[in-house]
Amino acid sequence: MSEEIEGVLDAVGPRLRALRRLRGSTLAELAAKTGISESTLSRLESGRRRANLELLLPLAHAYDVPLDDLVGAPRTGDPRIHLQPIHRHGMTFIPLTRRPGGVHAYKMLIPSRAEPAEPTPQTHSGYEWLYVLNGRLRLVVGERDLILPPGEAAEFDTTLPHWLGSADGRAVELLILFGLQGERVHVRPRTP
Incomplete structure (x- = not known):
């Protein structure tokens, strides 16, 4: 073999x-x-x-x-990637990484709603970093209740009660990096 x-x-x-x-x-x-x-x-x-x-x-x-x-069979012929969305809690997660373990990347879509949803914080193991692409994200982490506009980022330990939703009922798009074992994103400043 x-x-x-x-x-x-x-x-x-x-x-x-x-x-x-x-x-x-x-x-x-x-x-x-x-x-x-x-x-x-x-x-x-x-x-x-x-x-x-x-x-x-x-x-x-x-x-x-x-x-x-x-x-994880090797791809043959067609070089296009066929992403399989995951639908959970009324939101869509599009996996951008395809390997097991380590940090996983997702594009998350929160659909528009007539009324903004009420927060229902959840916990799970891991660490999450997110970046808002479009829309206004309402992020509840522990006692903090934040509104993040496009271009803002946040990171938090997912063992803290947390919730993500639309701040104004409109659709929200964001990128998420998630480490199940608590891996964190390390952003280093540019050196001149």
């Missing part, structure tokens, strides 16, 4: 674990959805078991992703 194929196969486990965590799912929930035992899923994610079609097809169906995306 070629080194390229070995590399693809070795990356399947970490990719599966990262996808499950990104979707906020437990092994038990995924096992119930796919009919694959928790122990088999755990062995797949840790790399102690090689993936096969019998295991990958139910996972691709459960995650609603193409099989190629699930295994």
Whole structure:
């Protein structure tokens, strides 16, 4: 087997674990959805078991992703990237990175609403950096309630209760860098 194929196969486990965590799912929930035992899923994610079609097809169906995306198969022919949006809490997240682990980049779209939504702060592990492209973002982090116009950025620990929404009911576009393990964005000043 070629080194390229070995590399693809070795990356399947970490990719599966990262996808499950990104979707906020437990092994038990995924096992119930796919009919694959928790122990088999755990062995797949840790790399102690090689993936096969019998295991990958139910996972691709459960995650609603193409099989190629699930295994990270090398692209052939068409160089275009086919981004798969994620819809969660009435918002759209477009993943801009395709590798498991580390910092992930997303374009987030908050749709317009007749009335601005009431904040419902949530917590989860990780660290987030965001940059407002268009619209006015209302950001609630802990006791702070901020309005960020286009061009402003913020970063915060996501273990603090936080909420993102439109400040005025209009659509908002932003870029997000998210590190599940608490990785932070390091911006360094330019040196002359």
